[in-house]
């Protein structure tokens with residue numbers, strides 16, 4: 001048993017990105033819901049090695065298996081995650097090896113709970129700070145923190161709010177420098193609490209349909225240690241949640257935030273994917289988030305991605321775990337039961353698309369889609385019927401949220417004693433391994449795959465784009481259509497529809513303008529990302 005634990009520790013320190021799954025418990029508001037049966041289960045693990053999880057959609061019989069490095073379920077505490085995944089990174093920082101821990105997942109999946117914690121259960125951030133401070137006690141080592149957020153692709157200091165936007169620049173040696181970022185020395189948990197709680201209150205949060213206190217920015221807490229010879233850094237990142245705006249009904253600024261959040265998370269997934277595949281070029285410059293993390297992701301740095309899941313949201317879970325897939329952890333397989341269902345799944349998907357378009361009043365769009373995909377006569381799948389109806393007004397309650405969180409964190413940090421790691425306890429896993437087979441990409445996807453550098457499955461797993469407004473603007477600009485076009489109306493709808501020739505669906509598609517093609521492809525991919533692939 002001891003040698004297995006040592007092997008596990010060794011493995012974790014050798015891997016550059018570990019993917020850890022964190023499934024939160026059902027919330028009281030969810031347990032009463034009809035759709036409250038969990039969609040995720042642990043089905044197998046190897047001591048010290050990867051674990052296999054299964055996602056199952058209760059509305060269809062679809063299920064998929066994924067491999068991750070470890071699994072934390074509803075009975076596991078944040079301190080368990082810290083002991084098993086984060087504490088092993090800390091000695092490396094004292095040897096100058098940077099590390100990054102980031103919580104990734106849909107809105108409301110428990111990222112802030114995991115990173116920041118609550119009054120009773122401190123999160124990974126306070127646990128890490130207390131462990132680092134304890135290690136520095138009686139040495140010449142100094143500890144400093146910075147805390148900043150990436151909001152709408154701009155970087156702001158949360159400890160020095162009057163400072164200008166933080167710029168990511170390369171110095172003469174090619175090392176990344178965050179110009180304008182404040183580093184505040186901390187010598188005790190009390191000092192840390194004082195500084196951090198102020199920063200937490202400044203972070204941008206808002207009420208959304210899916211989370212009362214939803215983070216609207218990515219927040220990065222960096223802990224830097226320095227002694228005479230070495231500087232090392234640990235980044236602890238609470239990412240904003242990826243959002244499907246067809247569920248959130250975001251509008252205005254919330255929609256704009258959501259669009260930036262989703263595109264930067266996509267950029268992050270590209271970086272992780274490139275790192276896991278040892279690709280020669282890592283696309284750090286695709287977003288501000290990846291750019292500022294350039295010196296902490298890749299190279300000899302270590303990273304732990306905590307993929308957070310809401311246990312009852314199958315589609316979100318698929319989307320979140322797709323990031324793990326991109327980083328080489330997914331079993332690109334389905335159970336044999338689900339293979340038999342592949343044609344049905346495809347039909348359901350098209351029916352869902354029709355229903356969705358109909359619900360948006362897009363009968364013309366349906367006709368055009370029917371030119372691209374085979375027509376179906378299916379009824380609305382039951383899985384669509386549980387979708388939320390839009391609320392008439394979304395109330396921003398940042399002040400409320402700040403009161404709640406700011407107050408809480410202050411207490412958390414005051415109360416926190418230096419964290420003593422608990423002994424690692426092996427998990428009991430009596431579940432049977434499922435037999436898996438290779439996943440099939442529906443042939444109807446083929447014309448949509450334009451990017452030659454990416455595999456079809458990878459493209460199909462792209463994140464949900466929420467650039468509705470930007471897309472509309474682009475459509476209006478590009479084809480000079482009236483600005484009164486409804487959201488998601490395909491490009492050039494006003495001019496192009498009559499010109500579509502008769503012939504095969506592919507002929508019709510090829511005859512469309514490039515903007516219209518791009519729009520249709522994007523819409524189809526968007527749809528696939530929230531429907532069965």
Ligand SMILES: Nc1ncnc2c1ncn2[C@@H]1O[C@H](COP(=O)(O)OP(=O)(O)OP(=O)(O)O)[C@@H](O)[C@H]1O
Nearest residue numbers: 024025107108109110111112113211214215240241
């Ligand atoms: N492990 C857990 N145990 C109990 N409650 C939890 C747990 N994880 C999350 N929650 C609760 O779930 C709700 C949503 O969690 P949280 O705000 O952390 O989500 P999030 O992923 O940070 O969302 P967003 O991306 O919108 O900021 C909160 O009420 C939180 O207290």
